[in-house]
Amino acid sequence: MPRIKLWTLANFLRHNFGAPGWECADLPKMEGESPVGMHYVKSHCEKAFEGKRLILENHFYRRPGQRAVDDSTGQAQSNNFESSTRFEYYAADLPRTPE
Numbered sequence: 001m002p003r004i005k006l007w008t009l010a011n012f013l014r015h016n017f018g019a020p021g022w023e024c025a026d027l028p029k030m031e032g033e034s035p036v037g038m039h040y041v042k043s044h045c046e047k048a049f050e051g052k053r054l055i056l057e058n059h060f061y062r063r064p065g066q067r068a069v070d071d072s073t074g075q076a077q078s079n080n081f082e083s084s085t086r087f088e089y090y091a092a093d094l095p096r097t098p099e
Contacts, residue, residue: 007041009085010058014045017054022047027057032064036081048092055088 001009014022024045034040041060046053059082062068066080 003079004036004081004083006083006085007058007060010043010045010056010087013056013085013087017047017049021049022056029061030064034062034066036060036062036068036083051092053090053092053094055086055090057084057086059084 022045024043027042027044029040029042033042039060041058043058045056047056048054062081067077068080069075069077
């Protein structure tokens with residue numbers, strides 16, 4: 001899978017564990033972050049599923065200072081973006097933070 005599409009893995013995972021029941025929130029946009037084309041995605045989702053707690057984060061945006069084109073050379077910067085999906089699967093009775 002091309003790196004630019006890694007953020008779309010979250011959609012597959014959400015549907016794999018059933019689309020209904022996910023509680024999702026957009027994470028705050030930090031200063032200097034910007035969309036990649038028309039897309040800016042920075043979300044955190046959780047779901048209870050068969051005695052498990054599922055946590056899913058996906059990101060697709062440009063970090064501060066990242067640009068599609070280098071201002072000094074005019075060259076395309078094809079990998080200047082964050083594109084990721086993080087998936088965690090825990091027993092529902094585990095504490096959320098270490099005690």
